[in-house]
Amino acid sequence: MSQHKNHPFHLVDYSPWPILGSFSAMITMVGLIKWFHLFKIDLLLIGLVTTSLVMYQWWRDVVRESTFQGHHTYVVTMGMRWGMILFIISEIFFFISFFWSFFHNSLTPSIDIGMNWPPKGIQTFNPIEIPLLNTLILLTSGLTVTWAHHSLMENNYKQALQSLLLTIILGIYFTILQAYEYIEAPFTIADAVYGSSFFMSTGFHGLHVIIGTTFLLVCLIRHYLYHFSSIHHFGFEAAAWYWHFVDVVWLFLYISIYWWGS
Numbered sequence: 001m002s003q004h005k006n007h008p009f010h011l012v013d014y015s016p017w018p019i020l021g022s023f024s025a026m027i028t029m030v031g032l033i034k035w036f037h038l039f040k041i042d043l044l045l046i047g048l049v050t051t052s053l054v055m056y057q058w059w060r061d062v063v064r065e066s067t068f069q070g071h072h073t074y075v076v077t078m079g080m081r082w083g084m085i086l087f088i089i090s091e092i093f094f095f096i097s098f099f100w101s102f103f104h105n106s107l108t109p110s111i112d113i114g115m116n117w118p119p120k121g122i123q124t125f126n127p128i129e130i131p132l133l134n135t136l137i138l139l140t141s142g143l144t145v146t147w148a149h150h151s152l153m154e155n156n157y158k159q160a161l162q163s164l165l166l167t168i169i170l171g172i173y174f175t176i177l178q179a180y181e182y183i184e185a186p187f188t189i190a191d192a193v194y195g196s197s198f199f200m201s202t203g204f205h206g207l208h209v210i211i212g213t214t215f216l217l218v219c220l221i222r223h224y225l226y227h228f229s230s231i232h233h234f235g236f237e238a239a240a241w242y243w244h245f246v247d248v249v250w251l252f253l254y255i256s257i258y259w260w261g262s
Helices: 018-038 042-065 074-107 132-151 158-181 190-224 234-260
Strands: none
Touching: 018 042, 018 132, 042 190, 042 234, 074 234, 132 158, 132 234, 158 190, 190 234
């Protein structure tokens, strides 16, 4: 097949990763069901490991296509931008469902929970302790990732590296504090609809923080290896957009669940 083309699009080569990723996701889902019903985690671990391996190799190929093969033209990156924008919009609606549930139950508490919010017997978190500290951490990380972006656009390699590393440290610090908060929580996910709403919304947000931190860590490694330039760094831009989305969701979580809901 000829390597020459007269169009700006990227027609990807045959790849085993989509079908293998589908099977890995299916194994993970079946493993979750097995864990929930039989309390056996072996199949879930196999699914998570295979999914992680597929993700690593698939995205490795994307990095190669972008950085070394030059397939990511302006038209291709514009398609990726719209893909990332639509993905973040879908994530926004994902979290809207949790906020909808929380406000539905908090504004009109049913007789099953004593018509009180929070339900009687639930001891809520103090919003000016760890939750406020985590809010400050994420807001600061939003500043540092913006600093990294501007440094990258100005070809300031050292400052981009430092600010990106600082953002990752703040993301890890947030995750550690949230884990500590979960360990010390005076209620569980099984404690009425309050526990379910709290742990589902903050737990999924915590998962997004871990994903975003990993995303930024990959960008840090790529930046260290000189993969980005001032005009060609969409991988980092996508990570920064995702991180800002995580920041904004946390602000809504803090105001509604930790502050108003308590």
